[in-house]
Amino acid sequence: MHMSANSANAASTANAARLAIMKRSTVLILKTLVWIGCLLPLATAIYEAVTNTLGPDPTAQLASITGLTALWMLAGTLAISPLRSLSPRLSWLIKFRRLLGLFVFFYASLHMLTWLGLYAGFDLTTITADITKRRFIIMGVTTWLLLLPLAVTSTTWAIRKLGGKNWNRLHMLVYLAALTAMAHYWWKVKTGVMSPAPYTLVILVLLGIRPLLAWNRKRKARAESSRPGNLASIEP
Template sequence: MLNNINRFLKRVPTWVIYLLGTLPALWLTFQTLTGGIGVDPVRGIEWGLGLWAVRLLIATLCISPLRWAGLNLLRFRRQFGLVAFAYVALHFSAWLTIDMGLRWSQIIPDLYKRWYILIGMSALLLLIPLAATSNNWSIRKLGSLNWNRLHRLAYVATGLAMIHFLMVGKVYTWEVLIYASILVVQLGLRVVRNGPRSLVWA
């Protein structure tokens, strides 16, 4: 069964992930235009983009553990990571523009007044070098060992994104708890399989 799925996945072009990645943004746009996003559209857009950012970051980290279980999505990891980063960047841009209206006198104090914003910002900053080096040229330049070490920042960035998510949420739904559990379980699996150093530096 898994062999058949893997054989099928080998034939799927990687750009399909970019194509699928536009769907949540298109859906959010449609909901905004048709008034289905809720009573507070700014919050609705911010939440929708943030939620997809979390989902995609966690999905990207799950690709390695899924491979150990026999499902090979490794070819799509770069595309998943870049689409996740695009949603983080859109979420941040929504906050900066439609929420804060580019009012810098309010934006700067907001960064340290609200801790969850500072934590979200740290996650975003950590993701920038990862997105910038998600290409073959960077892998060649850095060498695969250094590149892999750099990309371990993804665990820290996703951990911070999760903390940001948990801090923002006023109510903890099953969805939030499921994402947090998946994050903890997949990190645990890495430690069991590769040792604790594999999460940091090895």
């Protein structure tokens, strides 16, 4: 869904060459697995809804499944860039980021639908009251609105139309969305309840590590370019 500065050069020949190494059949298998993995929470929820095995409070369970899935998938998309910088052998991970990002939007939308339908009963007065009065709902809607342009501009056509630089800049909104989602979660639970802590920790690490990685990249690049006779590396 987004691209960090280091992958801005993703179109560079070196990367393209490395990505091409992965066999088409391997990519197909992996893509299928990712699709199955991403659809699994939805499939489970539908199965449990049909068989009435969502537990004592099905409404809350549906809200919880969709919300938590969106949160952890969002963390997943943010993990791809740092993971890739660990080793060139992990470059292929970028192939799955758009898919994962679109699933974040998909589950976030379902999550919002549970609120609009099952909690507010599609009642406009209730929805308006919720949006104007409740900060956790405000944060939830904000998160969805931040994800919306990212989903809309996820197509190859949109990337081309916007141009890499603008597209990258726009998709930095995902960092903000990760933070507003965090606020949404904390404000939703009761004071003193610590259940949003694991997600918070993961997101803060994934966001905090980015400046460090960028600094490390710059340092390496400087070292490389100052070495005599070395062709400047395009590697991130």
